[in-house]
Amino acid sequence: MKPVKLNILAWFMLFFFLGGCASQKVSLTCPSPPVASPLISSRIALKNELDGMIGRELLPYSLASIKVVSLQSGSTLYETNPHLLMPAASVQKLFTAAAVLSFLGSDHxxxxxxxxxxxxxxxxxxxxxxxxxxxxxxxxxxxxxxxxxxxxxxxxxxxxxxxxxxxxxGSGWMWDDEPAPEAMYLSALSVNRNTVRVTVAPGKSESAPVQVSVEPPTRYVSIENSGITGKPGGSCKVSVTRPAGERENEILVSGSLAPGCKSVRRRLTVWRPELYTLTLLSELLEKSGVSTDxxxxxxxxxxxxxxxxxxxxxxEIISVMLKKSDNLCAENLFKYLAYAQSGQKGTSAGGEKAIKNYLRSQGIPTDRLVIADGSGVSRYNLTNADTIARLLVAASKDQAIFPLFAAALPLAGKDGTLVNRMKGTPAEQRVKAKTGTMQGVSALAGYTVTADGEPVAFAMIVENFVGAKQRVRKILDRIAVLLSTYSVTAPIRATTR
Structure with a gap:
């Protein structure tokens, strides 16, 4: 008997709905949009609505690259500046995930x-x-x-x-991101996300030093504690940092915590993570009775x-990378992919080559792309909505990677980086998408299903904006809601501003 091949629509609907509907129950239908929700009656109406929203709220001060593609027909439902190059922040992780799954497989x-x-x-x-x-x-x-x-x-x-x-x-990373945990140092020997967690609590009496603890306890980091316990009702402000640019592992604590102040917790990166890993191993060996040099x-x-x-x-790594937008997962997979394909040391250049090879194998042009890292942290990255949308379409057609790829994406209003977005809208638990955020950049790319049950892929990048990123996020969320309520039969209603 010949194996049964699912067409793209059936395959997408199966895995999208199994992972994307409300609760953990297996269901082949997503919750229907509320009757009162705005519905877009046609592609022309959709274009007019989106053009108006983007024109009013993003242009002319910002740049937007957007593309929406039907996975059922393959046609473009909407686009604006689809080829405009810009950094996509953590949406870049979609490239890493698809290439790793395609070349190495989910069992690796x-x-x-x-x-x-x-x-x-x-x-x-x-x-x-x-x-x-x-x-x-x-x-x-x-x-x-x-x-x-x-x-x-x-x-x-x-x-x-x-x-x-x-x-x-990575190339093009910002020096002043250090020592934030999202800008951790990279190594083939990594442990605890190459960070330590520092907890600062008030001391036992007024003017006593604040109490500082490190998790995991290790001699690899040292503490310089000038923080004091203040008077009752006093300040609850302390600074916990490892000075940026200083390649040492001395943690500086300063400021004041009054009695009754809540403990302050900070996660900080460590320099030379491979030696950090080895030091932790040495300390564990010592506890077991084995001494080491x-x-x-x-x-x-x-x-x-x-x-x-x-x-x-x-x-497991890809799930954490996409759900939580974990940069270390992305960077280590990026270099490991280069190592696994070449048998040589994994490098960023090798990772870029591997991802571009994957994209070309899917018929996606790469001559204008810059893939400087695997996470999207680098300001050197350049891509566009057309390339990302093509990637999403290609992934949806590949039965070997799509189940895991789709399941690892954050689910609107449910988990990951979308846990608090699009709640109470028709897009809740209907949109599966990767977020992307850096200074002046906000992006969202993934999948949804329209009111007619038509699966679509979308990619949206906005850059060159100032002010709160939440404002641009809300615009992208509203676009995702519009796509989730799109219908060729229902009348159009005004969108919520």
Missing amino acids: SLETSISVNSETATLYLKGCGDPLLSTADLARMVAELTGKLRPGVRYKLIGDTTCFDGAYW PPLLGIVPADALLLASTRRPIS
Whole structure:
């Protein structure tokens, strides 16, 4: 019997609706838009409505690149400046996700391993970019070493980061984003998102130093605490930072917390994340009774004996990358894709080449694109709504990647970066889309289903605006609502301003 092939509409509706309807129940229908919702009666009316909204609220001071495509007919429902190049912020992660799933498959995984050379008493930790590795993962591997190491021997500890190059940041990243956790340093050996969490609480008495704790507890960072406990009813303001540009791991705490103030929590990046990972491993080994020398970098020899390992499925990484817009997941997958395809150290140039190869394989032109990183953090990235919409259409046709690709997208009003957007509208739990935000840029790209049950892909980028990003987000959300209520039969009503 020949395998049954689903046409694009049937395939899209199956996986979109299974993952996108209200609650966790399996259903093949999304909630119908409320009767009172605005419905767009025709493509001409849709164009007039969107042109008016964009003209009134975005132009002439800002730039917009928008394209909407029917997945049923393949026709363009709406477009404005579809080829205008601009950075798309975190919408760039869609390129990374589709290319990784296409070339590596959802069953692929990233391994982190501990090996030993007993003759030289050397332990090796090798990573290939697992962005979700945690202290708990390291502890589990250390537990697996019980009975496998020689008692009373002091081991050398070597980290192997040769899966990636030595670039700690992406090209075109902004220096003043440091030490925000979204601008973490990069390494093939990453742990705890390459950050520490610092908690500051009032001291036990007035004028006493504030209490500072670090999670995970580690000697890799030091604390300079000049914060004091103030008078009752006083200030609750403290500064917790690692000075930008200083390649050290000293955390500075200053300011004042009065008794009764809530604890202040900050997540900060760490410099040299591979040494951070090795230090945490060394500390865990010490707790288990194994002493080590200060960690160094090197290469695992071919004759080293594998003792313990952990694997992270690509599917899990992509879900976190898209749902939470996780930059480390995107950057490590970007470099790992280059490594897996070439067998050489993963680089940003190799990641760009791999993604452009994928796009060209789908018939998408790449000659005018700039793909500087995998996350969209770089200001050097240049793409447009036409390219993103084509990518979304191509992904929807690929039965090997689309189920995971669609399921990993944030669901409006439900989860991820769309959890608080489009609530109480016909687009709630109907729109699945990736968000993108940076200074002066707001983007939204993904899928929805019209009031007639027609699946569509849309891509929207707005740049060169000033003021609150929430204003532009609301405009993009209103466009997504219009698409979700679009109908060829129902009359048009005025949109909510």
